[in-house]
Amino acid sequence: MKAGSRFLNAVSAVALSAGIVSTGASVAVMASAVAAQAAVIQRVDVRGAQRVGPEAVRSNLSIQPGKSFTNADIDESVKRLYATGFFSDVQISVSGGTLIVTVAENQLINQVVFNGNRKIKDDKLVGIVQTQPQGPYSDSLISSDIQRIKEAYSAIGRSDVEVTTQVVPVAEGRVNLAFVINEGERTxxxxxxxxxxxxxxxxxxxxxxxxxxxxxxxxxxxxxxxxxxxxxxxxxxxxxxxxxxxxxxxxxxxxxxxxxxxxxxxxxxxxxxEGQRYKFGAVSVESTVDGVDAAQLQGLVETREGSTYSARDVQKSMEAISRRVSSAGYPFARVVPRGDRNFENNTIGVTYLVDQGERAYVERIEVRGNTRTRDYVIRREFDISEGDAFNQETITRAKRRLEALGFFSSVNISTQAGSSPDRVVVVVDVQDQPTGSFGIGAGYSVDNGGVVLEASVEEKNFLGRGQFIRVAAGGGFDDTQTYNFSFTEPYFLGYRLAAGFDVFKSATSSNSEYDYEEQGATVRVTAPITEDIATTLRYTYKQIDYIEDGAFGADNAPGGGDDQVADPYIDAIVGSTWTQSILGHSIVYNTVDDRQNPHEGIYASFTQEYAGLGGDSDFYKAYVRAKMFYTLSDELDVVGSLSGSAGHVVALGDNLNVFDQFKIGGKEVRGFANSGIGPRQDGDAIGGTTYFTASAEATFPLPAVPQDLGFRGAVFADAGTLYGSELARDGTAVGTGMSIRASVGAGILWNSPFGALRFDYAVPVAKEDFDDTQEFRFSMANQF
CATH class of the missing domain: 3.10.20.310 (membrane protein fhac)
Structure with missing residues (x-):
């Protein structure tokens, strides 16, 4: 027994001096609790780190020579080394004053390839997986990569995708990794x-x-x-x-x-x-904040007694009151709506209570889920930043702005507790969606017997920067050619200023006597005044050429030979180059609820232009247009709209040129060709100084056609006039009087994958013999 006791004591002594304790998971951490609490090492001996290097191992240890350590420090060091992903096995032991760290290195990835993928290309999968060339081979990381690939395929409807891996050794310690994908069928x-x-x-x-x-x-x-x-x-x-x-x-x-x-x-x-349908009852504003007069806030309320209850109108009212109160020096004031339901008459009375909310500040704004859109594009839609007073209405407004961008299929903003009770973390979860589109437009002229086509490509979120780019080109039966390029930076110099430019060129053969060419550029800046009102300042420079046609002959140029055509209009323009230098200003009011499928709201704009800063034109021009949408039937989804426009131009110099005047046609009064209405000289549109247009339309779902396809029908009636040409002073022009043109028709609207398209058939019911008609029209369905 004594010998056995001596043997056990000897073993215990050896175990204590070596400090060896088995911990599992292929890790041996050897130390007694008593020894580890007081242990101090003098040096660290690293073994097995051939590729990584000893210093990389030492940098991940929480144990340092000359400092005491505990078992918790050993556990932490093991976790840190495993977290690097470079090691498949880690052992830490203590021998006297030396900490021995023995590691087994993972193999390194030489190359990552994908096999069997057709629906998702390699460049997309490279951005999804975290296993990268020159990185460590990690079973756990590869397993998570397989799951990420499956989630990517589920997002395109292939949830039964199968993903396996193949590993091919290529050199000592290096392997090629292949993800083998069986895409399966799309659900x-x-x-x-x-x-x-x-x-x-x-x-x-x-x-x-x-x-x-x-x-x-x-x-x-x-x-x-x-x-x-x-x-x-x-x-x-x-x-x-x-x-x-x-x-x-x-x-x-x-x-x-x-x-x-x-x-x-x-x-x-x-x-x-569904429950019952309610109307608004009595609406009022109350305030418990000293210095805030509730009566002065009443005019900001958009909810009206007797109108149909709308949570959106309640939210807009809350935001308007919150902005006014915050700008008055009360950043922590909050607006809370209190509803009073009356079940007898199905009304909801709303009281907007302004009280002093808790003092809380934004600790940080955390953006998640954006794989393409840059973080700053999302953050700049917030009117608050880190350190500012937290305001829920500001968060709601930012959410609406992000949704309106059209960059994301979903936007969710939540809050989490910060590092202290008065700190809030704002979490923004988004999901990117495609933002590029291809558009086509066309028109058919009965009189000229041909088709005009235009194709365009646009990207609303260029390179994830939120920038807008559009390229368009078109051509037609009358040798018409058009080219356009547009670029917009929505936050110029970090401010909420949309700055951009447009470059354009067009050419057409108006008749057998001359060709018309126009080219130029516009620079513009748009600034918001309120959430619904914006103003734009622009400068445009144009060069306009009226070129003699080959049949005309060199002797027929203005001031030419004896065969010159006796047409003062042609003589004045053919063979000449003209320029315009125009400074313009616009104000836009927009409350339309949905640009793609509007049901409610008003879009109105007023524009004025001054030409005279150089160039051949000298005029002042003003024009206005407006369109109102209203849901005629919620149940049947019938939407009505009324629109109108008007414009007038006056000469500031001697006379107006033909290109200074207004020209209207099928875009304003369907059933007519572009520039098909108004004064004409020998069949050519010479424009007018004044115009008016009006239109009424109703759109509705097409019977027996699933609404998911995006088709809607339309019936409409248009009317308009253009008169008062400055170029008709010799009395030879026709159509200078205020004659009303009108048309009725029907159309089909399609919110297609290529963009919003529209096909219209209109019959003129009031026209002049010299007007140019166009009964069929196929175009981009631009509502505004």
Missing amino acids: KISAINFSGNNAYSDGRLASVLQTKESGMLSFLTRKDVYNEDKLRADEEALRQFYYNHGYADFRVISSEAVLNEAGNEYTINITVD
């Missing part, structure tokens, strides 16, 4: 079903959702991809739709996606409870 959405909805049809509700049923063009739009997060966003879109149309008690009872594995397609079922 689809066969149907989106609603139950519980009475006020709105299934088609109307489906138009609100981002998720769409599969169709012929789904391979372009990718909107028929099921995603749980997107379905949650669709639930919120439904809530906002109902809340903004009077249904304050609306609820989404359930939403589910059922996968038919045989057909590899989903059926989405959404059950809702």
Whole structure:
């Protein structure tokens, strides 16, 4: 027994002196608790770090020579070394005054390749995986990369993708890694079903959702991809739709996606409870903040008693009051709406209470989820930054701005507790979406018997910087050629100033006697005045050439030979080059709810131009246009619009030139060609000094056509006039009087993957014999 005791004591002594304790996970940490608490080493011996180097290992240790350490320091050092990803095994032991760190190095990645991928290209996958050439081979990192690849394929509707890996040794300690991808078949959405909805049809509700049923063009739009997060966003879109149309008690009872594995397609079922529809009751403003007069804030309220309840109008009222109070020196004041439901007459009275909120500051703004858009593009939409007073209304306004950019399929802003009770972390979660588009436009002239085509490519978020670029080119039956290039920087010099330029060139053969060419450039700056009002200052320089046609002959130039055409209009312009130097200013008021599919709001602009800073033109021109949208039927989704425009130009010098005057046509009064209305000289449009136009239109979903396809029908009536030409003084021109032209017609609008397109057929019901008509028109459906 004594011998055994002596042997055990000897073993214990050796164990204590060596300080060896087994810890598992291929790591041996040897120390007794008592020894480790008082242990001090003199040096660190690193073994096995051939490629990484001993110093890289020492830099990741929390144990330093000459300083005492504990078991917690050993654990922390092991964790740090594993976290580098360079080691497959780590052992730490103590021998006398030496800390021995033994490591086994991971293999290094020589090359990363992808096999079997067709739907997602290599350059996209390289940005998704974290395993990189010259980096360590890590099983855990590769497993997470496989999951990232699967998530990327799920985002394009291929949730059954299979991803495996192949490892090929190429040299000692180096391997090539291949991700082998079996993309599988794309899942689809066969149907989106609603139950519980009475006020709105299934088609109307489906138009609100981002998720769409599969169709012929789904391979372009990718909107028929099921995603749980997107379905949650669709639930919120439904809530906002109902809340903004009077249904304050609306609820989404359930939403589910059922996968038919045989057909590899989903059926989405959404059950809702609409509740009652409300109108606004009494509306008032109260304040508990000293110095804030509630009566002065009443005029900022956009909700009106008797109108249909709208959560959007409540939010706008809160933001308007909050901005006014904050600018008055109360940054922490908050606006809280209190609702008073009256179930007997289905009204909701709203009291906007202004009180002193808690003092809180923004610790930081954290942006997540943006794979393409730069962080600063997102941050600059906030009116607050780190260190500023936290204000919820400012956050809500930033969310609306981010959504309006069109860069993201979803935007969610939340808050988290900061490092102290008065600090708040603002978290911005976004999901990028495609922002480029291809557009086509065309027109057909009955009189000239030909087609004019235009193609354009635009990018709203160039290189993720938020910059806008558009390139367009077109041509037509009358040798028309047009070229345009536009660029806009929305935050010039870091300010909320949209600065940009346009370069343009066009050429056309108006008739057999001369060709017309125009080229020039515009520089512009736009500044916001309020959320709904903006002002633009621009400068344009043009060069205009009227070139003799080959049939005309050199002797027919102005001042030429005996065969010169006796046409004072032609004599005045053919063979000459003219220039314009124009300074312009515009004010725009815009409250339209949705540029792609407007239902409510007003768009109005007033523009004035002065030409005379050099060039051949000297005039003052002013014109205005406005368009109002109003929902005629919520249930049927019928939207009406009224629009009008007017303009007048006066000469500041001797006379106006032909290119100084207004020209109108099919863009203003459908059924007529461009420049097809107004004074004419020998068949040529010479323009007028004054014009008026008006239009009424109603759009609606096409019967028997799923609304998910983006088609809408339209019926319209247009009218207008152009008169008062300065070039008709000899009495030979026609159409100088104030004769009204009018047309009626129908059209089809298509919010296509290539952009918003429109096809119109219009019949002139009031016209002059000399007008140029164009019954068919195919164009970009620019609402504004």
